Amino acid sequence: MPIRLYNSLTRTLVDLQPREPGHVTMYHCGPTVYSSPHIGNFRSFLFADVLRRFVEDQGCRVTQVMNVTDVGHLTLDDIEAGEDKMEAAARKAGVTAWDVAKRYEDEFHDCQRKLHVRLPHHMPRATEFIAQMGGIIDDLLQKGVAYQRNGNVYFEVARFPGYGKLSGKVLDELEAGARVAVNEEKKDPRDFALWKVDPKHQMQWDAPFRDGVRGFPGWHIECSAMSMHYLGPQIDIHTGGEDNMFPHHECEIAQTEAHTGVPFVGVWLHARHLLVDGTKMSKSLGNFFTVEDVLKKGYTGLELRYALIRVQYRQSLNFTLKGLDEARAAIGRVQQCRQRLARIRDGAEPAGAGDLAPDVAAANAAFTAAMSDDLNVSEALAAVFDFVGVANKAQPTAAGATAALAAFARFDDVLGCFGPEPKADAGADAPAELIALLPARDAAKKAKDWATADAIRQQVAAAGWKIVDTPQGARLEKA
RNA sequence: GGUCCCGUAGCCAAGUGGUUAGGCAACGGAUUGCAAAUCCGUCUACCCCAGUUCGAUUCUGGGCGGGACCUCCA
Incomplete structure (x- = not known):
């Protein structure tokens, strides 16, 4: 069964057709490591993880790349001062920007483990790809689609006709009143930076392109460089949060395709932001949760993972503490069922005569159909729970129990939110x-x-x- | 102002032009010495107003409400 996905670029559902049959390449916009990862970040990353797991489940090899953005971007408050988020965080903590990046990158990886994320094959740091970024910048300058002003290099949007195709932003209607900082250097306000010069910036490199000035890379160029390095000029899937659509992904398309001359991404996927208690999560509203905040309340990584993946990625997910309690109960129901099956399989509880084979097949088929339908996790979970009901009512043979357990193992392999199969003798570990x-x-x-x-x-x-x-x-x- | 998404029972959340999704909670029952788990049953909804239709929660239009993006953001 083909995997249907909603391509943000064409705004249609398409069948996933990898360029190389049987091998899917994915690139995910990863964390910017200037603060602790929050549950919103992980909604996006868990979506990417579930996607990867399901593609693998369907028999494809996956090569997955997620970047770590350890170069800062300008903050809203500090734009005037030319300070970026990482440097602002560093200043407040009295350490260097490099220290900040290291600390939060470690924390991010820790959260990945706690949330049972299957680690991407490559997780490159932006700062280790300055040379590759320079290669692209150099080429764009040579091609005349980028220009240099006082050492700053800008991509000239007017030279790339497809600009706006992803986000639907009409070029000449970018609202004048919006947050477009007036920049006299740019030929056009929409032009975006590929390379910036600012002596006050902590993180600096000699220009990795011809006739350049020491500085640091623009925000978008890192993803082009890293995805191209690991996955080549064309990739099958690119994901990110919905906020990345514009300007980030729009700019990625422009600079990458201007550089390579071929379409960059097969399918663009964007995860909807989650809400907390029905409204946007923000520190000022007091409804802001880091992953660690939730775990400190006593919830497990599996419970948090369940709560963050249970709604399809394109729907806004309303995150609540009550939802975590529901996740705990739901996981418990599945695990209870699996444990009974394990006891029957192992002879700790009498087996019956039920052959669960047709039910197992039906559950697997329903699960596959739901996941193939643009990763409809809610419906896939319904298939799992329907099967729980069937299994609980059944008096299966040992073989039937084994088959049922294999189905649950598969569901967990894809969703990763139930945990390992419970031991038949749950009391074996007791004192x-x-x-x-x-x-x-x-x-x-x-x-x-x-x-x-x-x-x-x-x-x-x-x-x-x-x-x-x-x-x-x-x-x-x-x- | 521009572009876009959503509004389903107490809560979360699928889906469909006419046949009770699912989870959680609650209540009743079975089972149990008491429990836990499990099973059975109850609660059976689609924001409002028009229109299309034999029939709309599902399509169209309008309204109301919530949310997202418009160079910080997953």
């Missing part, structure tokens, strides 16, 4: 002294000595576990 209590509990129950039975239950509960009574005797589960 030995608790396990030792179980025979006494069974004996007490048999003797109808409820006082002793309850005392044992309480003792176990105090240690963070719980007793589950079954026809096969009592067993332990993590509370």
Whole structure:
């Protein structure tokens, strides 16, 4: 079944057709490492992760590149002062911009691990691709689509007819009242910087192109350089947050295609921003959460991951604490089901005669269909939960249970939000002294000595576990 | 001002021109010595107004409400 995706460039659903059959190349606009990653960032990154996992699930090899932007961009407040976000963060913390970048890059990777992200094959830093950026700038200058003024290099938008095709921005209607800083150097206000010169800037490099002046790269050029380096001039998929569409991706297209002369990206995908409590997340509203903020509240990475992927990427997702509680309950329902199946498979619980094969096939088909439909995770989850209901009602054979478990393993391989298969004996990891209590509990129950039975239950509960009574005797589960 | 998205039961959220999505919560029941989990049942909705239609939540137009982008932003 082909994977249908919504191409932002054409605003249509298209079948994913990799340039090289069986191999999909993806580039994702990654984090700018000047502050702690927040849940909004990770909605986008988890979307990219789920996309990669599903493409792999469908039998394609994937090569995935995500950049780390460790060169700062101008802040709104500090534009006048010529200070960028990383340098502002560095100044406030009393360290260098390089220190800031390192610290937050580490934090980003830590969050990736905690949210069970399958790591991209390459995660290059912008600062390590200055030479490659220079090569493109040099070429654009030679081709006459870029020009230099006082050392600053600008891309001349008027020389690239396709400018605006992604974002739909009409060239001569970019609102005069908008935040377009007046810049006398530019031939046209829409022209964007490829290289900037500012002696006050901490991060500086000798110009990596002919007749250039020492400075630092513009914001957009890094993605062109890095994607081209790893994936060649044409890539299958490029993702980012919806805010990246303009100007960032528009500029990427312009400079890359002006340089290579061929279409840059097969399918552009943009993730919708999430809302928190129904409104835009912002520090001033007090509804701003970093990944770490959420984990500190006691939620697991899986729970946060579930909450962030459960809505299709093109819909705005309303993130709430209640949603995290729902995620916890939903994951628990799946894991409970898997554990029972594991017990049946391992003979810890009597098997029945049910052959789940048709149900497994139906669930897999429904899941695939949902995910193939522009990554409709909500519908895919519905397929998973429909199957939970079927499995819970069934009395499967050991083979049937095994097949069902394989289906769940597959669902988790794609979504990554349920966790590993629970052990058949969930109490195996319990402290030995608790396990030792179980025979006494069974004996007490048999003797109808409820006082002793309850005392044992309480003792176990105090240690963070719980007793589950079954026809096969009592067993332990993590509370 | 320009461009674009959305409005589904208590909450989250799919989907469809006519046949109860799903999750969470709540309530009732089965099961259990008591529990947990599970199962059964209840709650069965599509912002408002027009239009098209045999029939609209689904299409069209208008309104109201929320949100996004218009060179900080995932």
